[in-house]
Amino acid sequence: xxKNNVLVITNKEDVTVDFVxxxxxxxxxxxxxxxxxxxxxNISISFDSAGYALFDHKKSKIIKINEFGSIYFRRPKxxxxxxxxxxxxxxxxxxxxxxxxxxxxxxxSSNFWLNSVFDIRMIENKPYxxxxxxSIGFSVPSFCVSNNVNICNDFFRKHDFCIFxxxxxxxxxxxxxxxxxxxxxxxDSNFIEKIKTNGAMPIYLQQQVIKKCDIxxxxxxxxxxxxxxxxxxxxxxxxxxxxxDSMLAHEKVDIPSKLKDKCLRLCKLFNLxxxxxxxxxxxxxxxxxxxxxxxxxxxxxESLLGYPISNEIAELLASGGKDDRTNH
Numbered sequence: 001x002x003k004n005n006v007l008v009i010t011n012k013e014d015v016t017v018d019f020v021x022x023x024x025x026x027x028x029x030x031x032x033x034x035x036x037x038x039x040x041x042n043i044s045i046s047f048d049s050a051g052y053a054l055f056d057h058k059k060s061k062i063i064k065i066n067e068f069g070s071i072y073f074r075r076p077k078x079x080x081x082x083x084x085x086x087x088x089x090x091x092x093x094x095x096x097x098x099x100x101x102x103x104x105x106x107x108x109s110s111n112f113w114l115n116s117v118f119d120i121r122m123i124e125n126k127p128y129x130x131x132x133x134x135s136i137g138f139s140v141p142s143f144c145v146s147n148n149v150n151i152c153n154d155f156f157r158k159h160d161f162c163i164f165x166x167x168x169x170x171x172x173x174x175x176x177x178x179x180x181x182x183x184x185x186x187x188d189s190n191f192i193e194k195i196k197t198n199g200a201m202p203i204y205l206q207q208q209v210i211k212k213c214d215i216x217x218x219x220x221x222x223x224x225x226x227x228x229x230x231x232x233x234x235x236x237x238x239x240x241x242x243x244x245d246s247m248l249a250h251e252k253v254d255i256p257s258k259l260k261d262k263c264l265r266l267c268k269l270f271n272l273x274x275x276x277x278x279x280x281x282x283x284x285x286x287x288x289x290x291x292x293x294x295x296x297x298x299x300x301x302e303s304l305l306g307y308p309i310s311n312e313i314a315e316l317l318a319s320g321g322k323d324d325r326t327n328h
Contacts, residue, residue: 003318004069004112006031011077012038016299020072023314032056032063036076036101045100052104065104070112070317073120074295076101112320114273114313120294123270126167126204129292132269136262138289142207149195152203161208162187163239184240209288211280214241217255217263218298219275220312221321224260227301228253228281250304259287266292273321274313 006024010017012035024031034054039045044055052065078094085093105117113119123129127145134140144155145167156162164185185191187205195203214229230249231241237248255263267275276296279287302309 003027003029004320005029005067006070006072006314006317007065007068007108008033008072008074009036009076010072010074011035014075016297017072017074019299019302019310020313020317023310024317027311027314027318029314029318032068034063034076037079039097040079040082047100047103052107065107068108068111070114070320071108071116072114072313072317073105073117112273112317114317115275115294116271119270119272123272123292123294124168126165126291132266133289133292136265138262138266139286140289141209144205145202147195147198147200147202149192152195152205153192155205156187156189156192159207161210163206163208164191165204165206167202167204183243186239208239209280209282211288212283212285213281215253215255215279215281215287216301217259217275217277217279218296218301218307218309219263219267219272219277220309221273221316222264223312224255224263225301225305225307225309226253226255227251227305227307247300247304250301252305252307256287270294273316 006029008017008021008024008031010033017033021031021033034043042057044057046053046055054063054065055061056063078097081090082093109116109118123132130140130143142155142159144152146152146155164187166182186208211232214231216227216229218225218227228251229241230251231237231244233249234244237244241248263275263277266277267273272294274294276293276298278290278293280290281287298309301307
């Protein structure tokens with residue numbers, strides 16, 4: 001097998017990617033870790049008739065972008081604010097850097113990605129995910145997205161249990177550095193009354209599935225790793241397991257073949273070579289689709305359950321996706 005050179009696009013604080021870097025080293029796969037917030041400090045950038053290139057000042061090395069056959073796109077960050085600029089100038093400064101990075105992504109668009117930034121952008125929208133999941137045949141809880149209090153109230157009355165979820169990420173960042181997280185939350189009549197104060201913002205309500213546990217499916221290529229998260233063992237994690245202030249018990253779980261096929265079909269629709277898909281398992285052992293994250297975290301699952309996820313990612317990147325391995 002010809003091993004591709006691998007470009008890893010991320011940031012210095014991305015601990016998850018460290019697992020893949022180690023696997024790349026063990027497998028003797030050539031790689032370069034591009035921490036994008038280093039642009040302007042450790043990294044100089046250029047683009048001319050010879051193509052895109054980086055100069056790594058610490059390594060005294062020129063990195064030619066077109067020499068990479070595979071790209072692992074994780075979580076790039078822009079450089080920190082430049083002192084002395086107005087807010088408008090700062091935005092211009094960051095836009096110029098973003099445009100350069102966008103050029104790199106487009107230049108490499110025909111290469112093997114895990115996953116392409118453009119495919120990630122397409123699938124990240126939760127309402128769109130729900131439409132796709134339903135069309136493929138996943139069981140999806142009843143839902144309502146609206147800023148009309150009457151519509152929300154009607155939905156609330158029709159279901160014994162409802163939850164609120166953010167449409168995108170639930171992180172609220174403040175300039176002062178003190179942010180907060182909006183978790184999935186059980187809805188009551190007081191919450192419905194507060195919708196009147198939300199103005200134009202749509203509210204995402206979902207029928208609450210009374211669950212036995214949470215299920216995380218991690219897909220790498222055509223390999224599927226199932227993890228059962230015992231969220232019902234603690235009151236604080238019953239609605240949203242991420243609320244837990246300690247690590248919940250996890251177990252390996254076999255994913256039914258029909259559900260595997262749907263997961264693979266969903267990913268194939270958007271050329272996803274990696275995905276983290278969340279389900280809940282109800283008391284009748286029915287799997288309910290919640291969402292798909294094309295760039296989700298997985299390192300804690302590897303650490304707890306011993307799944308070789310990082311090695312699978314490294315091998316898939318090295319092969320450029322050219323493998324015919326069967327599912328776990």
